[in-house]
Amino acid sequence: MEMTIMGQKELQERVHRAQLCTGCGACVNLCPYQVFYQDQTIVLDACDIKEGRCFAFCPRTPADLEAMRRRFFAPGDLTPEIGAVKGYLIARAADAAIRTGAQHGGTVSALMALALAEGLIDTAIVAEGADRFLQQGVAVGDGAEVLKRGKSKFITAATVAAFNRAAKGPAGAIGVVATPCQVFALAKMRMKPLPERDNNIDKLKLVIGLFCGWALDWRKFTALLAARTALEDITGMDIPQGRRLVVIYTRNGALEIPWDEVAPIAREACGVCVDTTAEFADLSVGSARIGETWETTRTWNQVIVRTEAGQALIDLARRKGVLEFREPPAGVLDELKAAARDKKKASLEKIIARTGNPEDLIYVDRRDPVIRAILD
Amino acid sequence: MSKLIDPREGVRVLLMGNEAIVRGALEAGVNVAAGYPGTPSSEIVQNLADVAGERNLYVEWSVNEKVAMEVAAAASFAKLRSLCAMKQNGVNVASDFLLHLTAAGTRGGMVLVACDDPGALSSVNEGESRHFARMVEVPLLEPGDFQEAKDMTKWAFELSEEIRNLVVLRSVTRMSHASGNVTLGRLSDAQPKAEFKYDGFILDPLEGPVVSAPVPYKHTLQQEKLKRVREIFEGSPFNTYAGPEKPDLLVVTSSACTLYSREAIHVLGVKDRVGLLKLGTTWPLPPELLKRHLASTDRVLIVEEVIPFLEENVKILAAETALEIGAKTFFGKNDGTLPSIGELNPDLVAAAIAKILGIDHVAMPPDYEKKATLMSFAKAPNRELTFCPGCPHRASFWAIHHALLMDNRLGFVCGDIGCYSMAALPCGFSTLKTLHAMGSGAGVASGFGQLHRFGMEQPAMTVCGDSTFFASVMPALVNAIHHRADLTVVVLDNSGTAMTGFQPHPGLKVNAMGGDVPALDIARICAAMGAKVEVRDPFQLEEARGTLIGLLEEKGVKVLIMRQMCALSPEKRAKKKYEVQVDEALCLGETCGCNRLCTRVFRCPGLVWDKERKKARVDEVLCAGCGVCALICPAEAIRKEEVA
Numbered sequence A: 001m002e003m004t005i006m007g008q009k010e011l012q013e014r015v016h017r018a019q020l021c022t023g024c025g026a027c028v029n030l031c032p033y034q035v036f037y038q039d040q041t042i043v044l045d046a047c048d049i050k051e052g053r054c055f056a057f058c059p060r061t062p063a064d065l066e067a068m069r070r071r072f073f074a075p076g077d078l079t080p081e082i083g084a085v086k087g088y089l090i091a092r093a094a095d096a097a098i099r100t101g102a103q104h105g106g107t108v109s110a111l112m113a114l115a116l117a118e119g120l121i122d123t124a125i126v127a128e129g130a131d132r133f134l135q136q137g138v139a140v141g142d143g144a145e146v147l148k149r150g151k152s153k154f155i156t157a158a159t160v161a162a163f164n165r166a167a168k169g170p171a172g173a174i175g176v177v178a179t180p181c182q183v184f185a186l187a188k189m190r191m192k193p194l195p196e197r198d199n200n201i202d203k204l205k206l207v208i209g210l211f212c213g214w215a216l217d218w219r220k221f222t223a224l225l226a227a228r229t230a231l232e233d234i235t236g237m238d239i240p241q242g243r244r245l246v247v248i249y250t251r252n253g254a255l256e257i258p259w260d261e262v263a264p265i266a267r268e269a270c271g272v273c274v275d276t277t278a279e280f281a282d283l284s285v286g287s288a289r290i291g292e293t294w295e296t297t298r299t300w301n302q303v304i305v306r307t308e309a310g311q312a313l314i315d316l317a318r319r320k321g322v323l324e325f326r327e328p329p330a331g332v333l334d335e336l337k338a339a340a341r342d343k344k345k346a347s348l349e350k351i352i353a354r355t356g357n358p359e360d361l362i363y364v365d366r367r368d369p370v371i372r373a374i375l376d
Numbered sequence B: 001m002s003k004l005i006d007p008r009e010g011v012r013v014l015l016m017g018n019e020a021i022v023r024g025a026l027e028a029g030v031n032v033a034a035g036y037p038g039t040p041s042s043e044i045v046q047n048l049a050d051v052a053g054e055r056n057l058y059v060e061w062s063v064n065e066k067v068a069m070e071v072a073a074a075a076s077f078a079k080l081r082s083l084c085a086m087k088q089n090g091v092n093v094a095s096d097f098l099l100h101l102t103a104a105g106t107r108g109g110m111v112l113v114a115c116d117d118p119g120a121l122s123s124v125n126e127g128e129s130r131h132f133a134r135m136v137e138v139p140l141l142e143p144g145d146f147q148e149a150k151d152m153t154k155w156a157f158e159l160s161e162e163i164r165n166l167v168v169l170r171s172v173t174r175m176s177h178a179s180g181n182v183t184l185g186r187l188s189d190a191q192p193k194a195e196f197k198y199d200g201f202i203l204d205p206l207e208g209p210v211v212s213a214p215v216p217y218k219h220t221l222q223q224e225k226l227k228r229v230r231e232i233f234e235g236s237p238f239n240t241y242a243g244p245e246k247p248d249l250l251v252v253t254s255s256a257c258t259l260y261s262r263e264a265i266h267v268l269g270v271k272d273r274v275g276l277l278k279l280g281t282t283w284p285l286p287p288e289l290l291k292r293h294l295a296s297t298d299r300v301l302i303v304e305e306v307i308p309f310l311e312e313n314v315k316i317l318a319a320e321t322a323l324e325i326g327a328k329t330f331f332g333k334n335d336g337t338l339p340s341i342g343e344l345n346p347d348l349v350a351a352a353i354a355k356i357l358g359i360d361h362v363a364m365p366p367d368y369e370k371k372a373t374l375m376s377f378a379k380a381p382n383r384e385l386t387f388c389p390g391c392p393h394r395a396s397f398w399a400i401h402h403a404l405l406m407d408n409r410l411g412f413v414c415g416d417i418g419c420y421s422m423a424a425l426p427c428g429f430s431t432l433k434t435l436h437a438m439g440s441g442a443g444v445a446s447g448f449g450q451l452h453r454f455g456m457e458q459p460a461m462t463v464c465g466d467s468t469f470f471a472s473v474m475p476a477l478v479n480a481i482h483h484r485a486d487l488t489v490v491v492l493d494n495s496g497t498a499m500t501g502f503q504p505h506p507g508l509k510v511n512a513m514g515g516d517v518p519a520l521d522i523a524r525i526c527a528a529m530g531a532k533v534e535v536r537d538p539f540q541l542e543e544a545r546g547t548l549i550g551l552l553e554e555k556g557v558k559v560l561i562m563r564q565m566c567a568l569s570p571e572k573r574a575k576k577k578y579e580v581q582v583d584e585a586l587c588l589g590e591t592c593g594c595n596r597l598c599t600r601v602f603r604c605p606g607l608v609w610d611k612e613r614k615k616a617r618v619d620e621v622l623c624a625g626c627g628v629c630a631l632i633c634p635a636e637a638i639r640k641e642e643v644a
């Protein structure tokens, strides 16, 4: 597969028009040509640069996955299903107040707040809700601000666009909470594909990835909810482990929407995503698998430690008593791997259905050993 | 004192065609003139307005051409002499009234000056007004030079009074805008009193009510008058012939083509073989005159621009008189001897004559055109059609085009006629997707605004100028609001009829004659109609864009007035608001991160790309100092400083 870097024209043809854009925001705030509006990345004017950062950083343009794995991870840690695993934990924020403001166990918020407090980073990029359930990435400099922005946003937040902006500014060390596509874009930046225009990527010191199955299309989502609740009343939403439904928490109680109604409003691009565990992060966090009631499960996270930096942060959190842990039940890691593998396979099959050619996987490298292991 | 009111009879002055027409009207003692601006007609009403005080005239820029003709008609009904002037497209607008007017007849001399634009030099089509004369059965005059432009105009008023109906005087761009020597005649000193008589018998053309009924009677009368006109035309000095008694070829022509034909005959040196029948009275054709000349030869070339109007009329006459004059071979547009589109010129006419006569003539060396193009490129900078530096339309369309993209539903803009029509081109970011008559953008968008019931999800938008708003957008807006269309209207309010030279319109406090008049407020009109209205300054790019995006999401009719004066307005021209400069150290130039946004995409002519230094630069001479480019630069390299 050709890894040539191209320009905005090709990005538009191969990613935007092909409905592959994840809305990660990697191509936004680099220049005046792409903006993020509502939950979409919009190309405002044509740019004719042959090799652009927009194309180079986009998670939906070809990448040499093997080179990236070699660069970021210890070879012994690599697994074909969920990437590098240095450690696997069930954890949550020790402070119950943090958990209340969080999606699950509050691990992500607690770790980011800790990184700021300890000076590992001076700027954290997180997602915050805006008007009408729209989301945006923001840069904050203080743990308390991180804690205010807990909870998962199932509408894309263009976090990488916020990183791009922050990296241009006075920030010295930046940490980012990101979904897998965003994590992947940041990893591509770290490879410095266009060395003279490296986007100050060396400022990126910490990436906490979120597990992710899909994000929703905002317009379709608002249409779906129009008959059920006012957007302003929504306080959160979740996908309870193992049940085929989505829960919308509102000021007037929880709404359960069957999965079959939600699936069609997922972003087109999410259907062809091969990464559910944010394989290129320092740490990846998702909802726990502990085989208990959802009410309990909900208050815990599962965490994959992938890099030295990730391990150091977990160790620090343990020493400082910021996180609490419990033993992962037997077999959950295998369960997670099987689920991740299934999603990879399903996505690859969708890609092949699109191209009609089992050798053409659009943005995925057919020769990559992990991909070969799944397909062959 | 304006040369147009020079009292010295018999002196020769250099006049533009439109000025000659004005002088002719003044010599005829015109009292009232009305029009709507449109190239190439605009100077006529403006020049009359300029001497309105001295000559005791009433002159107005009417809200549109139909109203202009109505205003002029009223003067005629009150036995004054009146003139209305408009470009061809305007005659289309006025044509509804035109048919009624000519069916009912006029009283004081009334002349319609229709200026066509063959080649569409400043139009979006090559419309023809000559047909209207035939359609509504009134006389048509076409001056063939500048003296005639004056003399014919004067005579047109007399003819109108003789037949008690409108006379159409048709000019073309090259006649209206070129200049030539004209010998002045006497200025009229008539001081008629206006009075409208209506108590007479219904059939009394001067004292009865002005109506077209009873139709059989009035229509018959009108046709009889036209027959009378034909007789008058037989002896008209505006029809001339030059050439041998029995020419090998007869060229029949009129208007600006007279000059081209004369030159072609001269260049080919065939004045002994080719006869030139130049007609000034082109409808109805004088049959005896035509017959006489047609009988003198058997080859006839008809030279006219665009549609074969004259050609067809001559052919009909020839068919009717075939037994007397014999069979002819006709050359012209129908057989392809001359092109049916665009302007003609002496070369084209010479080539046609040479071909018919079998003369070896190369009008231009084959590579002449190529060489000429090359030379003109070498000498003149290659300038694309674009908005002026500091033009508010560039800023408005920047906001509009980005708002539509961000809205992300493939929305589009329906346009109409104004400087802003250029927004169909890259200078306006190719934003207009339909482009039709004045006011049609709003009407077409009003129609699109109903199609959601057929599954259309794209939002419809329209733009119009402030003058156009009054001229013809208001009815479309009423229609859209009344029928609950979903549509966003952007009024590009640049405080004047900028395209045609800042003629005042009902939104301004001054009229054509410089008098004080009440200004009508577009925002209040729209609000009173029931639209949601916002007013923004397009130079505040982000705010304007944000407002538009918000409006696009709402249902119903929403109006955004983008208010910012035209860069060429007399108020602005004098002074720059900002001193603007590029900080070279910050300019990103061609690199990824900017790629020349200012000179490649935004493209204000005030910004130039320095190829050597690979940096943008502000051309101090061209820059109008609007400061807008400073807002778009991603590197804050464009610095603006308010001029004290």
Ligand SMILES: Cc1cc2nc3c(=O)[nH]c(=O)nc-3n(C[C@H](O)[C@H](O)[C@H](O)COP(=O)(O)OP(=O)(O)OC[C@H]3O[C@@H](n4cnc5c(N)ncnc54)[C@H](O)[C@@H]3O)c2cc1C
Binding pocket: A101, A102, A103, A104, A105, A106, A107, A108, A109, A110, A126, A127, A128, A135, A146, A149, A150, A151, A152, A153, A154, A155, A156, A157, A158, A159, A177, A178, A179, A210, A211, A212, A213, A214, A215, A239, A285, A286, A287, A288, A301
């Ligand atoms: C779109 C989406 C889909 C997900 N799907 C799954 C899934 O299928 N399975 C699973 O186990 N887990 C999934 N998660 C992760 C899960 O919802 C929790 O975020 C994770 O378990 C961490 O919980 P926490 O309590 O530590 O998070 P919190 O402490 O609440 O912190 C969450 C952090 O993520 C940031 N954030 C929220 N939304 C976004 C976003 N859209 N983009 C970038 N940053 C964001 C917040 O600003 C906050 O900093 C998904 C998350 C998202 C955003």
Ligand code: SF4
Binding pocket: A007, A008, A027, A030, A031, A032, A033, A034, A047, A048, A049, A051, A052, A053, A054, A055, B591, B592, B593, B594, B595
């Ligand atoms: S190539 Fe560079 S300047 Fe052009 S659109 Fe992409 S990121 Fe922007």
Ligand code: SF4
Binding pocket: A011, A015, A016, A020, A021, A022, A023, A024, A025, A026, A027, A028, A041, A054, A057, A058, A059, A060, A185
């Ligand atoms: S996936 Fe990200 S980088 Fe690629 S086009 Fe979309 S927003 Fe831009």
Ligand code: SF4
Binding pocket: B582, B586, B587, B588, B589, B590, B594, B595, B596, B597, B598, B599, B615, B616, B632, B633, B634, B635, B636, B637, B638
């Ligand atoms: S927009 Fe700014 S950075 Fe880009 S070329 Fe122009 S002046 Fe330079």
Ligand code: SF4
Binding pocket: B389, B390, B391, B580, B604, B605, B606, B607, B618, B619, B622, B623, B624, B625, B626, B627, B628, B629, B630
């Ligand atoms: S300030 Fe900028 S946009 Fe305005 S006229 Fe000058 S160069 Fe053009």
